[in-house]
Amino acid sequence: MKNKNILEVCLSPDLGGLELYMSNCSKYLSKEFNVYNAISKNSKLENYFKNEKNIFILKRKSSFSLFLALKLAKFIDEKRIDIIHLHWTKDIPNVVFAKKLSKRKPKIIQTRHMTMTRFKNDFYHKFLYKNIDTIICVTKALQEQVNKFIPKDIRPRTKLLYLGAKDEKLLNQEEIESFKEKLQVKNSFMVGLIGRINEFKGQYLLIEAMKLLKEKKLNIKAYIIGHAMSEEYLEKLKQKVIKYELEEQVLFVGFTKEPSKFMQACDVVLMTSKNETFGLVTIEAMRNGTAVIASNSGGVLEIIDDEKTGLLFENQNYEDLALKIEKLYKDDFLREKLAYLGQKKAEEQFDSEKQFKKLNTLFETI
Incomplete structure (x- = not known):
């Protein structure tokens, strides 16, 4: 009873x-x-x-x-x-x-x-x-x-x-490729930012970073996934994308009921919030076996060991964010190591x- x-x-x-x-x-x-x-x-x-x-x-x-x-x-x-x-x-x-x-x-x-x-x-x-x-x-x-x-x-x-974060069913390579095809990722390096779309979450930092990465002619696509808390803010982000001519590099997906699919498809998942209390998306991405880059503030400091289970970038610094994305774009071994050790830590502690x-x-x- x-x-x-x-x-x-x-x-x-x-x-x-x-x-x-x-x-x-x-x-x-x-x-x-x-x-x-x-x-x-x-x-x-x-x-x-x-x-x-x-x-x-x-x-x-x-x-x-x-x-x-x-x-x-x-x-x-x-x-x-x-x-x-x-x-x-x-x-x-x-x-x-x-x-x-x-x-x-x-x-x-x-x-x-x-x-x-x-x-x-x-x-x-x-x-x-x-x-x-x-x-x-x-x-x-x-x-x-x-x-x-x-x-x-x-x-x-x-x-x-x-x-x-719960244990997610991992997709096989064929399923991931099929999902990426729908998203028109092609052979690009895929970066994902998942969470409510509001200024606190820092989507604008990713757009600024993508401008710098495009100037370096790096083949990267960024997907912004989440529900817009403010249509005005979402419109500002879209205008910034147009201004920087990033329409093919930065895509808005909207809310999804299958975030784990996105996380597994991504090469890197970001957490760009100004001062996230915990950072649930971070541990979810780690459990899904994807490398993470997150702002060095708030609860993330209790989740990520820099250069071991993920990378930290300087809070609110889009130039440093761009450098960290570039680092994992160029270093497959490091990215795979961070993904593996991050997944292990998330399974043990989160x-x-x-x-x-x-x-x-x-x-x-x-």
Whole structure:
């Protein structure tokens, strides 16, 4: 018999690593617990819960709504929820007030995906954080930030738990060639940048780097894969591509449900974010057996050992990014070595099955 009732909460309207992690948590934890899910109406997560029975859809209009908190509190009591597991930082006020308004007073566990940059020592934040039982931090750096910025007397206990990537089915050479044919890669060196299209993710750095690489007459094609968070930003990127006459070298693919296919087809996968808290795409690419080049900032520093399991380029420096791409373009042996050792490290330290088992154990003890 399943002895605990868990409510997974993510009212974010977007669809990225954070939201998909919530969906994966729900699937994995439901093996051992009774899991319910609260998501926002018309959010992109709805597609991932289409056939779920234990789904609660809420209308979210602002960071805090008393009406929403009351509805959540009622649901908590009806389903006898023991633990609320939230993922999106903006959900904290609604979840905390729902806990206070409920009769059951469930434990709150937050998996924190975003960096913390300022002190939470005002009355409002003290009220919120003293009602959270545990903050799961996805990197050591993030755990240090939480310990630094939340006063000790109201700080929830912190646990380090890296995100994980699942073991992907590897395509054979024929399947990869067929996929590349559809993309019209031909005999070009293929570079991929996968993730939400917004300025923070740094797609513009790749375009600037590609301009330099084209000037050197290197046969490279770059594929930008992901959903556009801002049509205005996407248009700026496309105009930059036209301005630099890179229409044949830089291609926009849009959102894909098969990112692992792209990763395996690529010679190199990039992570160009300004300061990524973790960098899930990085470990996914490593697990798919592809060499990675990433910005030397944020959680990536806990994933990549420079020149061993991947390459690091100077944060926000597109000239250095271009040099690192060129390095792997010219050195097949190094690229294959980085891909092999990167895959090995990702299997050992960032396997989703291992990480979810740790999460499961944590929920059993709360």
